Amino acid sequence: MARCGNAPPDDVPVVLAREGQHGPVIHAANRTARIEGILPGSRVVDMRAICPELQVEYADEAGDHAALDRLVLWARRWCPWTARDGDDGLILDTTGADHLWGGEAAMLVEMETQLSLLGLTARLAVAPTWGAAWALARFGPVRSVCGPDEAYFKLGSLPVAGLRLDDPTLLLLRRLGLKTIGAVMDVPRLSLTRRFVKAELQANPLMRLDQAMGKLAEPVSSVDAKPVIRAQARLAEPIFDPTPYLPELCEDLCDQLKQAGLGCRRLHLTVYKTDGDVSYVDVATSASTRDAGHLHSLFRDKVERIDPGFGFDLITLAAGAIEEMQDEQTRLDGGSDDDLHLTLLIDRLNAKFGPRSVTRPVLRQSHVPERAEMQIAALAGRPDEGAVLAKERPLRLLDHPEEVRVLYAVPEGPPAQFIWRRQTHRVARYAGPERIAPEWWKDRPGTRLRDYFKVEDQTGLRLWLYREGLHEDGRGGDPRWFVHGMFA
Amino acid sequence: MHKTLAGQGVRPATMPHTLSEVFPAHPTDASAVGFVLSRLPRTNAPILWVQDRLSRKEAGRPALVGIGVDRPVIIVDLSRAADVLWAMEDGLRCRALGAVIGEVWGDPPSLDFTATKRLALRAEAANVACWLIRRAASPDLSAARDRWRIASLLSAPHPHDAQAPGSPRWALDLFRSRRSKPGQWVATYDRAADRVHLAPSARDRAVEPRDGALRERAAG
Numbered sequence: 001m002a003r004c005g006n007a008p009p010d011d012v013p014v015v016l017a018r019e020g021q022h023g024p025v026i027h028a029a030n031r032t033a034r035i036e037g038i039l040p041g042s043r044v045v046d047m048r049a050i051c052p053e054l055q056v057e058y059a060d061e062a063g064d065h066a067a068l069d070r071l072v073l074w075a076r077r078w079c080p081w082t083a084r085d086g087d088d089g090l091i092l093d094t095t096g097a098d099h100l101w102g103g104e105a106a107m108l109v110e111m112e113t114q115l116s117l118l119g120l121t122a123r124l125a126v127a128p129t130w131g132a133a134w135a136l137a138r139f140g141p142v143r144s145v146c147g148p149d150e151a152y153f154k155l156g157s158l159p160v161a162g163l164r165l166d167d168p169t170l171l172l173l174r175r176l177g178l179k180t181i182g183a184v185m186d187v188p189r190l191s192l193t194r195r196f197v198k199a200e201l202q203a204n205p206l207m208r209l210d211q212a213m214g215k216l217a218e219p220v221s222s223v224d225a226k227p228v229i230r231a232q233a234r235l236a237e238p239i240f241d242p243t244p245y246l247p248e249l250c251e252d253l254c255d256q257l258k259q260a261g262l263g264c265r266r267l268h269l270t271v272y273k274t275d276g277d278v279s280y281v282d283v284a285t286s287a288s289t290r291d292a293g294h295l296h297s298l299f300r301d302k303v304e305r306i307d308p309g310f311g312f313d314l315i316t317l318a319a320g321a322i323e324e325m326q327d328e329q330t331r332l333d334g335g336s337d338d339d340l341h342l343t344l345l346i347d348r349l350n351a352k353f354g355p356r357s358v359t360r361p362v363l364r365q366s367h368v369p370e371r372a373e374m375q376i377a378a379l380a381g382r383p384d385e386g387a388v389l390a391k392e393r394p395l396r397l398l399d400h401p402e403e404v405r406v407l408y409a410v411p412e413g414p415p416a417q418f419i420w421r422r423q424t425h426r427v428a429r430y431a432g433p434e435r436i437a438p439e440w441w442k443d444r445p446g447t448r449l450r451d452y453f454k455v456e457d458q459t460g461l462r463l464w465l466y467r468e469g470l471h472e473d474g475r476g477g478d479p480r481w482f483v484h485g486m487f488a
Numbered sequence: 489m490h491k492t493l494a495g496q497g498v499r500p501a502t503m504p505h506t507l508s509e510v511f512p513a514h515p516t517d518a519s520a521v522g523f524v525l526s527r528l529p530r531t532n533a534p535i536l537w538v539q540d541r542l543s544r545k546e547a548g549r550p551a552l553v554g555i556g557v558d559r560p561v562i563i564v565d566l567s568r569a570a571d572v573l574w575a576m577e578d579g580l581r582c583r584a585l586g587a588v589i590g591e592v593w594g595d596p597p598s599l600d601f602t603a604t605k606r607l608a609l610r611a612e613a614a615n616v617a618c619w620l621i622r623r624a625a626s627p628d629l630s631a632a633r634d635r636w637r638i639a640s641l642l643s644a645p646h647p648h649d650a651q652a653p654g655s656p657r658w659a660l661d662l663f664r665s666r667r668s669k670p671g672q673w674v675a676t677y678d679r680a681a682d683r684v685h686l687a688p689s690a691r692d693r694a695v696e697p698r699d700g701a702l703r704e705r706a707a708g
Contacts, residue, residue, distance in 0.1 A: 341582045341583060341584045342534065342582060342584040342585070344582070345536075345578065345579060345581070345582040345584075345585075346562070348578055349564060349575060349578065349579075352571075352574070352575075353564065353566060353571065353575070357564055357565045357566060358562065358563075358564050359562075359563050359564075359565070360560060360561065360562050360563065361552045361561060361563060362552075363552060363553070363557060369551075369553075372552075372553060373551070373552050373553075375563075378562050392679070393551060393553040393554045394518065394551060394554050395518045395521050395522055395525070395550065395551060395554040395555060396518045396521060396547060396548035396549065396550060396551060396554070397548050397549060397551040397554075398548040399544070399545070399548070399549065421516070428642065429643075429646075429651055429652060429653045430651065430652065430653070431646075431649065431651070431652035431653060454652075454653065455653075456642065456643060456653040459514075459640065460639070460640035460641045460642045460643065460657070461514065461516065461517060461640055462518070462640065462643065462653060462656065485548060485551060485554075486516060486517070486518035486547070486548060487518060487522075487554075487656065488518050488519050488521065488522025488523075488525075488656045488658075488677065
């Protein structure tokens with residue numbers, strides 16, 4: 001199901017593999033590989049022996065799962081009640097919906113056409129029960145339609161694997177000589193009950209048979225699609241600037257959100273141009289909201305970036321990332337919530353300058369000064385993990401330490417004179433050294449240690465100076481000096 | 489009455505927060521930042537710190553360990569001075585902030601009298617302290633209520649080590665103020681107590697007898 005750009009041709013045997021207990025096993029095989037005799041569930045190394053030109057790709061099971069979940073909602077075009085069935089199936093409750101498509105047979109043809117347009121091969125069947133449909137779709141004839149009373153005859157000739165049983169039970173039934181569902185049906189019920197009285201549903205052929213025949217209830221519980229909240233403005237003639245329509249759209253959207261008790265964290269503004277082109281503007285908020293004025297303010301400078309072309313005649317505003325949201329009163333005296341104001345401010349700054357330029361530094365566990373801080377998103381709730389240092393640290397740090405030229409070096413302590421940014425500084429007093437060793441678990445081999453000094457020059461400028469390395473430490477030539485920060 | 493019930497308490501009458509400008513004598517001098525930090529209100533409210541690109545490149549970024557970890561800092565990195573002013577003005581709408589600090593390099597045309605007037609009015613309306621640190625700039629027309637010039641001086645002697653620099657000392661020059669008398673001081677910053685001790689500058693005119701020779705004033 002995973003579709004990628006470089007699909008192999010059909011005449012090459014390709015399999016998808018997943019990790020098994022003893023090395024990779026085959027997850028799925030294409031048609032050519034199946035013809036070669038390669039079965040899902042067997043080991044890849046064994047199958048390579050059968051078919052040396054076999055191509056193996058790793059399966060994306062989580063991606064398949066998500067795609068199937070999306071397909072569940074997509075299949076609501078045919079009937080309102082759909083659910084996912086295992087890892088590879090959909091179950092659609094088409095009761096009362098088939099006449100809209102011209103009968104059950106015509107509906108199956110329509111479904112197969114639409115699915116093949118998506119690039120999917122499907123095996124379809126209509127049956128009165130979930131179990132019968134499962135068996136017919138996998139082991140029955142193509143597009144089989146099973147009437148209300150025909151389940152007994154249609155299922156009788158299918159293999160016993162169509163009963164949705166687990167592997168040990170299938171093995172047991174095969175050893176008992178029961179190869180088809182019909183053979184299981186013909187066994188007296190009393191003797192089967194005696195044999196499987198304590199078995200679970202997965203291992204109980206009798207209960208599975210009852211489900212397939214409709215004697216045991218098996219309801220289809222459907223997933224809920226998230227409500228689509230959208231406001232749109234249809235215009236009588238093309239316009240070039242959507243700004244006058246935005247406040248009304250935002251208010252309409254927020255009214256809908258309020259009615260449903262929801263808040264949104266994303267807004268998609270879509271502009272449909274007269275020449276068939278479509279433009280998007282997306283904004284995001286850091287907390288879910290339904291404040292029309294705030295949402296409108298996020299679009300303040302973004303709308304101007306839309307290229308109107310020949311004008312547009314339809315504007316839609318859709319809410320994304322919808323969450324439940326209740327009106328809360330945080331304080332008894334009805335005062336406003338300070339945190340909320342802060343989230344609104346961060347939203348405005350993020351919308352205008354991008355989330356990368358609005359950050360909050362937090363401490364990290366590291367002695368190296370440039371690693372002791374980390375920039376995180378402004379409202380990310382992450383506690384400081386680093387401990388506060390007792391040593392004096394500069395107020396300002398340079399992003400990249402700047403090398404100084406030493407004019408007059410002394411054997412111990414910082415240089416007596418150095419040139420930094422084309423100005424000569426004479427060291428009047430200094431404190432140090434404070435030695436910070438490289439972190440061997442992070443740094444590259446050969447990284448030199450640093451000796452930090454707080455120096456004060458003749459004018460009172462206090463700098464944080466460090467020497468990288470020692471004389472003759474075997475990690476490069478003479479040590480170099482850098483300015484890393486400024487003290488108050 | 490109901491204010492006390494809501495846990496607000498009665499605030500002592502303090503000077504309202506407003507816009508102040510600081511001109512460091514040397515662009516790489518961090519004394520201006522130290523002075524601004526020592527004047528901020530002692531709360532745990534977050535600080536909005538807006539820098540333009542040149543300030544960050546030439547004078548570095550604020551280091552969290554140096555400025556103290558107890559209050560969160562939201563740093564906004566921007567490239568143009570106009571954006572810095574926009575972000576500061578937007579931040580001053582938010583009463584949850586403890587202070588807004590902006591750094592602008594040079595004399596950009598967008599930082600004119602009107603821009604500073606807008607900042608000052610917004611800061612006074614929201615009662616949020618707003619500081620504008622202007623490096624490599626000339627103090628021309630501005631609506632800032634207080635304007636300071638700051639330079640580093642040789643630090644005080646270290647109590648235990650004659651070699652080492654001690655508490656930082658700054659030459660403060662309040663050259664224009666709407667609220668108090670302009671003057672010049674030598675400030676010694678006591679890092680442990682987070683206090684600034686002010687002494688009138690030696691070049692100042694004769695001290696009036698009722699003022700006392702040495703004044704101590706708490707920061708903030």
